[in-house]
Amino acid sequence: MALETTTAATRSMSASALELQGVSRHFGALVALRDITIRVEHGERRAVLGANGAGKTTLFNAITGDFPPTAGSIRFFGEDVTTLPAAERIRRGLRRTYQNSQLFKGLSVLDNLFLAVRGVSRGRFSFRRPGLADPAMRSAREMMDAVRLSHLAQTPVADLAHGQQRQLEIGMALAGAPRLILFDEPAAGLSSVERRELVELLKGLPEHIAYIIIEHDLDVALRVVDYCTVMHNGEMFKEGRPEEIEADADVQRIYLGDGHG
Numbered sequence: 001m002a003l004e005t006t007t008a009a010t011r012s013m014s015a016s017a018l019e020l021q022g023v024s025r026h027f028g029a030l031v032a033l034r035d036i037t038i039r040v041e042h043g044e045r046r047a048v049l050g051a052n053g054a055g056k057t058t059l060f061n062a063i064t065g066d067f068p069p070t071a072g073s074i075r076f077f078g079e080d081v082t083t084l085p086a087a088e089r090i091r092r093g094l095r096r097t098y099q100n101s102q103l104f105k106g107l108s109v110l111d112n113l114f115l116a117v118r119g120v121s122r123g124r125f126s127f128r129r130p131g132l133a134d135p136a137m138r139s140a141r142e143m144m145d146a147v148r149l150s151h152l153a154q155t156p157v158a159d160l161a162h163g164q165q166r167q168l169e170i171g172m173a174l175a176g177a178p179r180l181i182l183f184d185e186p187a188a189g190l191s192s193v194e195r196r197e198l199v200e201l202l203k204g205l206p207e208h209i210a211y212i213i214i215e216h217d218l219d220v221a222l223r224v225v226d227y228c229t230v231m232h233n234g235e236m237f238k239e240g241r242p243e244e245i246e247a248d249a250d251v252q253r254i255y256l257g258d259g260h261g
């Protein structure tokens, strides 16, 4: 057992955070993903870009296990997780936010975060209200600090501005010990001021946490990542650093439409 643990630890330190090899996903006759090979390193921040229907969300679903791939393999910190259920991937440090809010609108900011912590921890659930010293409550408060919502701890989510709700969703993804977070369009519906705050928040996340972000707003996406993968019609179209992708005429054509420049 000790040897197994050591081997797993060594494997996880030397391997990439995420490695997709030849991943495909069919829905009946439709090929939503075709032969995707991607490697994301520890602590790396990556954007997945592409027009509507390019396959970005399907890619996230394959990584999380919500819709496992029909071909190919997925390794998470060296471990083959291709057929593992979603909950097992969460247990290994994979987190995700969704395009549509997954928050409990009638509960406070702090209670939402507390439930997120409890949701990823293994202990038995209790309906008794936790005290300030409760470890899950302490973590919830730290997450609240990290996403700059401490001044709204007791505010019901329904009373938060849209941008604050999106901040809280990022906070929820910090529950437990995330090693890789998938952010699905975190800037959707945000004002320009809220977008600037989101950029700061994402850049300020702990360095050891890798993330992949799907984001249609290139002004946000290209400012918060080290590297980009552009998808088109379910396939990998191009990879490169933000400045390369921004200047790429082919990317502008498929991403912004033929009418662009």
Ligand SMILES: Nc1ncnc2c1ncn2[C@@H]1O[C@H](COP(=O)(O)OP(=O)(O)OP(=O)(O)O)[C@@H](O)[C@H]1O
Pocket: 027, 030, 031, 032, 050, 051, 052, 053, 054, 055, 056, 057, 058, 059
């Ligand atoms: N559950 C499903 N059943 C059938 N087809 C699906 C399913 N999920 C996705 N698709 C199809 O797969 C293709 C890729 O969709 P996907 O949602 O991954 O694209 P996307 O790049 O995330 O688009 P958007 O930017 O609009 O969210 C689309 O043609 C879509 O209709």
